[in-house]
Amino acid sequence: MTHAMNEARDVPERTAAQSSHGEGGGRLRRGRLRIYLGAAPGVGKTLAMLQAATELLRQGVDLRVGSLDCADDAARGELRMRLAALPGGREAAGELDLDALLARPPALLLVDRLARANPPGSRHAQRWQDVQELLAAGIDVHATLDVSHLESLKNRVEALTGQPVTETLPDWLLEEAHEVLLIDCLPGELRDFAPTTLAALRALALQVVAGRADSEVQRRYRPSGREAPAVLGRLLVAVDGDEQSEQLVRHASQVARRRQLPWTLVHVDDGRARGEESRRLLQAAQRLAERLGGEVVGLLGDEVADTLLRHARERRASVLLVGGHRRRWFGRGVVERLLRRARGLEIGVLAAEEAVSVPSFAVRGFVAGPLDYALALLATLLASAVAWGFSRMLALQNISLVFLAAVLLVAVRSGFGPALCCALLSFFAYDLLFIAPTFSLIVAHRVDVLGLLFFLLMAALTGNLATRQRRQMQALRETQAETAALLDLTRKLSAATDRRAVLAAAVEQFAAWRDLDVRLLGPDGAGALRVEAGVAGDLGKSERAAAEWVWQHELPAGLGTDTLPDGRWWWWPLSGERGPLALLGIAPRDGRPLPASRRHRLVALCQPLAQALARAQLAEELQAARLRGETEQLRSALLASVSHDLRTPLTVMHGAIDSLLTLDGQIAAADRRELLESTRDEAERLDRYIQNLLDMTRLGHGGLKLERDWVAPADIVASSLQRLRPVLASFRLETRIAGELPLLHVHAALIEQALVNVLENAARFSPPGGRLRVAVDSDGGELRLSVSDQGPGIPPAEREKIFDMFYTAARGDRGGPGTGLGLAICQGILGAHGGRVTVGEGLDGQGATLTLHLPLQPQPPGESERDDEAPVLP
Structure with a gap:
């Protein structure tokens, strides 16, 4: 050990x-x-x-x-x-x-x-x-x-x-x-x-x-207050949109695998926009990292080295891997700053195998157009006019602030390129109009030269800072929009109760992105995929192949991926613990692959969507399992009753027929009629049993559903007492029915059979001449049918067992031990209707009370049972 x-x-x-x-x-x-x-x-x-x-x-x-x-x-x-x-x-x-x-x-x-x-x-x-x-x-x-x-x-x-x-x-x-x-x-x-x-x-x-x-x-x-060293550690690989990015990602994956470390790809957005080729290379590196099992993280920061080191401390990273080329983003200065400022962090530099092209940066979030530079010219002219108008009231140093305001305005409205152009134009306008000698680019005093250079430097820095601030503000707005979309989708999904409602909520959410077409696919029951929500229409051959591949492998495929990328749809699996639940299809209307930022937003929305689909599937399965269990319970109880409920009428019929055949000439006419009526009654009883048995057999195999109809509770009680008139003749029967009762939406014959079983059980265990009471009332969304007797009662320890098949409490059983199936059948019938059976105390401290609880449904308009409409009970 x-x-x-x-x-x-x-x-x-x-x-x-x-x-x-x-x-x-x-x-x-x-x-x-x-x-x-x-x-x-x-x-x-x-x-x-x-x-x-x-x-x-x-x-x-x-x-x-x-x-x-x-x-x-x-x-x-x-x-x-x-x-x-x-x-x-x-x-x-x-x-x-x-x-x-x-x-x-x-x-x-x-x-x-x-x-x-x-x-x-x-x-x-x-x-x-x-x-x-x-x-x-x-x-x-x-x-x-x-x-x-x-x-x-x-x-x-x-x-x-x-x-x-x-x-x-x-x-x-x-x-x-x-x-x-x-x-x-x-x-x-x-x-x-x-x-x-x-x-x-x-x-x-x-x-x-x-x-x-x-x-x-x-x-x-x-x-x-000291900084703790990491024990497990993590590997961070910092990439930019250049040709070395994918090579760096592959190397990081191998290092992480050898050292058994989790790893993350990090890209720092320092506010400078990049060209189309740079964005393409960056997205390719991010997709590669996801395929290799890495995490992808985007950061915002003005200074690359400080941002990387701060993130490394937050994630308890032990290794930071960067590229070794001499370009601006990861230039020599950045690597040196990482080496100088890192404490206890291993810095790895991967030298490029060949010359790496410089990542192309756009002037701002988009390529600046003529209107942007026209704005720079107009801002300079307006600043010159304002400064000229206030030149008699303002000192020379204060006039420069007017031009700085113009540069700042252009930087916020356009970008760094137009802002730099505005700074240069303002520089010349400031020199031409306000530096002696005026209307000349010649500077007479050396101190003015320093002032002009300082003005140009401040204008350039102000424009750059304003552009970065604008870029960061845009990123924050995108993050806020993503969070709001996620919260909105979560709210909609929380109100969805089934699969159709979940898919409808998802389509409604994605409809806000008007530049995308959305489809949600699901199985059609025959092994194929069909469109359940979103854009209708048949899938092409290539699109169907991509969708089926995603369904089988639970990995994304289609447009912008390395798997079946020829189609116009990008497919993402919405998976649960037991496999895929649906497929999300996204088709950009411009035909171009989705950028990594949008894919990440979609993936973030897919997580609560998959959870909602799993919840809906679980609810459907639980409901189906409950129905199957109740149906099987009822079917099994009725099938098992063949040896009990069918034997009694057959015995009576067989005895009556034998008496008629053996004593044909010796039986009086009245006795003969009584025997024939008894045979007829038992034959009708046998017919009802067989019909219920056949109905429940078909119900258990899915061939028959409960034939529910609106029925008055008093009608069920009257019919049950009529059927048991000979059995109950020797008892003092009381009936208590509330003055106004709602209607039941049930299978009337089955509920009648359940009440008959309870009444037969009460009669068997009650002494001759004893009291029996049938009560009907409603409260709390359910209707109660209660049968009370004065028998020996049921001990609390046996009250749950009496509903088991073949269990019989023999105390006080005047009719023999029986098979113990009547109450099991009763419980099965009530369970199929969503009800239950409970056991309580009997009359005057003796016997037992069995209560049938049936849930009430919303009543049909104008329908209810009043005491003046109730049928007369026997």
Whole structure:
């Protein structure tokens, strides 16, 4: 057994202060948590915890065992020997006695399986919540934990092991721990795991411990105000729109893979716009980084080196890779500034294999046109006129401010090129009109030469700064627009309840981008893709091939990518945990590929869209599963009733026919008529049973739906009592129906059968001459049909079991044991209608009351059942 981190002996600081729990005492600080972390069960976490506890016990620490859960028989014997030296170890069970621990708190408590769920009825749902309460009370806790139980790793562990993870705890608990020890063992010692699976789990455990170590380093450095070094680190690769960018990205990917580092492509926008070729090269490098598994980040900053270093500190980067050419963006000065200002950051410079072309910069966000330079000329003329008009009232130095204002105006309205032109024109106008000798470019005084040069410098700098400010303002507006679009889409999707509504909300959101055509594709049920929303029409051969490829591989393809780029559509998969849910198709109307910034905005909008589609799919599946379960329950109950409900009428009919055949001449006419009527009644009863059985069989196979219709509750009660007139003849029957009841939208025959089953059950268990009561009322959006009797009642422990098939409570059963299917059929019928059956107390403290709860639907206009319209009950 080895420890990945050095285990520092943790002697509790409060050993000498344990008497603080006496009267009036209390813990002065929060308890400390030590976690023994392992990659999998069986690595020896519990044994390591007990070994350390034995040493602390010899030092006089007030130590107690809270819980121990060891399923390994071999380890259990060693645990017994170690527990012999620990107080409370022999009595320790699988669960924590929280109240007893708080009543007499120890200095140190041992807790096994920190992520385990508590039994029902406990104060907290999970054991780690008990530990939080113990820590708040000042008790130190040593606990064991498998890395598979961390919430953030749940999906990855399930994918690795193929087994569901049912018990998890939040990751912040690991960060809160005072100490985390990694317990490991040789792979061959664990036979329950495949070598590849164990290797992956061990790698996860190492990553978790390394990540916690990085956080611990930062936490310890923070009080001193010093900058903490990175432990895990990250690689940043800074690119510009030049021919070396893709080469730099590939090299960064290889370095990151060799060093096992996450990596990010960074581009700094310093306010200067770039030409078309430069933008194309930059977008190509960003797409390559995404394909190679890197992250793409865009930054805004006036000074490239400072922006890169600031971002490296924020991301805890350890390596910064830049290009080695001598051009402006990453010129020699930038590299030198990085080397001079970086502290503890590795700077890598990749020399170009051949001469790299200079990235072409436009004059501003677009190429300046004649109107922009005309604006510069007009601004200079206006500034000259204003300055000439105020020249008698203003000093010479103040007149220059008028021309600076003109330069600033042009910079804000146009860009750096026109602003520089305005600065030069203002320079000559200022010299010509206001510097002696006037109307001449000759400068008589040397001090005026310095003033003119200073004016030209300030005009150029002011124009440059104003242009950058305008560019940054545009970028901020784009970011704000992206955030607003994301919030708007999220709001619309939150109100969508099904797939169609989600797709409609997405199309409505994307319709704001008028220069794009949008399509959303989904499966048509036959293995092909069809247009579900957006631009209608058939897909071409190349477009369909690209869409099908994206659906199969869950990767983007089409226009602007390296996969099937010949079409005019760019396809992006909207995927969930189980595969693609839909495809988003974007077609720029100008036919040009989308720039990286717009693709990133679209991808940001696709994430909540995919989540909404997954939520809608889950809701549909849950609804379908519920209906299938209820239908199967009802069908199974009715099919199982063949041996019960059909046998009784067949027996009666068989006996009557035998009597007629055997005693034909000896039976009186009245008796003969009674036998024939009995045979007819049982035949009709048998016909109803068979019809319901056939209907539910077809319903279970999807061939029949519940034939719902509006029916009065009193009609159902009257029909049920009429059918059971012979059975109920020996009882005192009471009916209580509310004065005004809403109509039910149900399958009337099935609800009648459910009520008949409940009435038959009440009659079978009630004594002769006893009371039976049928009550109908409504409240809270549901209607209740209650049947009460004076039988032996149903104990609370059996009230849930009576609805199970073939379960019979024989106490008081005058009609024999039966098969116990009537109430199971009743529950199945009510479940198919979205209702339920409950059991309560009977009449006068005796018997039981079975209540059928049926949900009420919005009533048809002008329809309700009043007492003066209700049918007369038998």
